[in-house]
Each structure stands twice: as C-alpha cells, then as structure tokens.
Amino acid sequence: MRNTYLIFTLLIGFCFTSVGQNLNSYKYVSVPEKFDFLKESNQYQMNELTKFLFEKYGFTVVMENGLKPLDLSLKSCNVLQTAVLEDSGFFETRLQVVLRNCENQEVFISKVGSSREKDYKVAYQQALRDAFSSFEAVNYSYDHNSVTEESIGARKQEEKESEKPVQENTEPKPEVILTAIPQVSKEASTIEKSVPDNKNEKVYVSGNVEFYILNTDFGYQLFQSQMEEPFAKLIKTGSANHFIYSTIQGQGIAYFDKDGNLNVEILNPQINSTSIKIYEFKN
Numbered sequence: 001m002r003n004t005y006l007i008f009t010l011l012i013g014f015c016f017t018s019v020g021q022n023l024n025s026y027k028y029v030s031v032p033e034k035f036d037f038l039k040e041s042n043q044y045q046m047n048e049l050t051k052f053l054f055e056k057y058g059f060t061v062v063m064e065n066g067l068k069p070l071d072l073s074l075k076s077c078n079v080l081q082t083a084v085l086e087d088s089g090f091f092e093t094r095l096q097v098v099l100r101n102c103e104n105q106e107v108f109i110s111k112v113g114s115s116r117e118k119d120y121k122v123a124y125q126q127a128l129r130d131a132f133s134s135f136e137a138v139n140y141s142y143d144h145n146s147v148t149e150e151s152i153g154a155r156k157q158e159e160k161e162s163e164k165p166v167q168e169n170t171e172p173k174p175e176v177i178l179t180a181i182p183q184v185s186k187e188a189s190t191i192e193k194s195v196p197d198n199k200n201e202k203v204y205v206s207g208n209v210e211f212y213i214l215n216t217d218f219g220y221q222l223f224q225s226q227m228e229e230p231f232a233k234l235i236k237t238g239s240a241n242h243f244i245y246s247t248i249q250g251q252g253i254a255y256f257d258k259d260g261n262l263n264v265e266i267l268n269p270q271i272n273s274t275s276i277k278i279y280e281f282k283n
Helices: 002-023 043-056 120-136 149-163
Strands: 029-031 062-063 079-086 093-100 108-109 113-114 204-207 210-215 221-226 232-236 242-246 251-256 262-268 273-281
Touching: 002 108, 029 043, 043 062, 043 079, 043 120, 093 120, 113 120, 242 262
Parallel strands: 029 062, 029 079
Antiparallel strands: 079 093, 093 108, 093 113, 204 210, 204 273, 210 221, 221 232, 232 242, 242 251, 251 262, 262 273
C-alpha cells in the first residue's frame, strides 16, 4: 500500500512538472474582454480578475482587443488564449480555466472551481479563484530557451508568414503609439533616482486621491490608496525611464520627469487620440 501511494504521488508530480514546462514555453497569456458564458464585457469584473490572477502567478497578460507588446504580433504563437468554461448546477457555480495555443490545442486545464454563494458576482469570482489555485503547483516562469513540439510548430508557422512577399499598403498604419516612445536624453537618463524603490517611500497625488507604486520584476504596479489590488502596470522598455502603461481598459506610455512626477499618455483607440494624466510626486 505504501509503495502504491508513493508511485501515485510521483505520477502526480510528474504531470504537474510536464505541464509547468509546457506553459513555460509561452511568454504571454491573452485574456478576452468578454467570456462566452456572460452577457457583457468584464461583467462582474471577471475579465479584470482573470488578468489579476494570472499576474499573481507570474504570467504576462495582454488583453485580446488591447495594444500588443512590441515583440508580439497578432499572428504570433508565443501566446496562450484564455477561456473560462461554466458548468454550473442549480445550487453550485462551477468554472474551469482552459489555455489553448495558436493551433487551438489545449495546453492547460485547471481543476473545476466551485462556489455555493447565491450572489452571482461573489459566486463567479469565488469559483474563478478556486479554479486558479491549480496554477500554484505549476510554478510558471517563462523560459525563452525551452523548446516543445508546440513552440517548434509555432516557429515554423511564423517563418512561413515572414517568407511571404510583403504587399504595399498605401493606407496609414493606425497602431503606432507604442513605437513612438521618445528617446531618452542624457538629462533624462540621469534621473533614475526619481523612480520609486518601494510603495512605502513614494506617494503620488492626482486630484484629491493618493496613489503609491510597488516595484516588480517587470517594472511597477500602480495602486490607489487603501486598495489592495493594482489598477495599472508600468512595464519596462528598452529606455531606462520609459514604460508601457497597461490597464484593463487600454494601454499607453509613461515616464518619470525630472521632478519625480509620473506622466502617463493614454491611447484611446476608438478615436485614435491620446490623453495625458500626471501623478504628482508627494514624498
């Protein structure tokens, strides 16, 4: 009996290790604006919560209809598509998270998360968090050197796409905001000391509301005072003092000026224009 238990435990560990290595081959996870089982975009804040939970477990998230990072095109296979499936009963809400690659193959399937709460918002969010607990055993960390059958196929597909002749397009390219990040001058490169080291030392004010910034591996997270979850990310770029500003609503660019203030230029894709928001450095 003891040997049987040991073999069973080793098999489970091997399965999780295989899944983790497989997920580690993908750099991005794409989250849709609306799940199929819901009627509205981000209903019950489910899509926003999904993005937050992925980031909690170390994933880099892009929104399906948002601007893409500089190294990710719409046809790239270095991204997993997210689906949340519902199989609820009369007394229990049940959700499951599925990740698929560019060939629509299932790369990861979570456990079925459940909740018996009556309130829809509470039940859905509770079931989703329960399903995401499957990622604790995965211990995801992107490995650009990893090679799997899926990534080999993805590279071949992208190579074929790159070999196709380029057709001339006289129409203006609409998506230029992220490639227009200004170059850092010598003066700007000397103000890295104005970038905050941790949320306890750097406080910012916009209007009558205070904000703070938390240092992370990918850059920074922006929090509103008294809130436990971030509402925006500042993702590092090739420029030392410039970042990609990313929220559930959209993206833009951000930088710290010589006074330590955080300047954010946000893109509005509907009218193809930008707006500027300044978070003034307080202490």
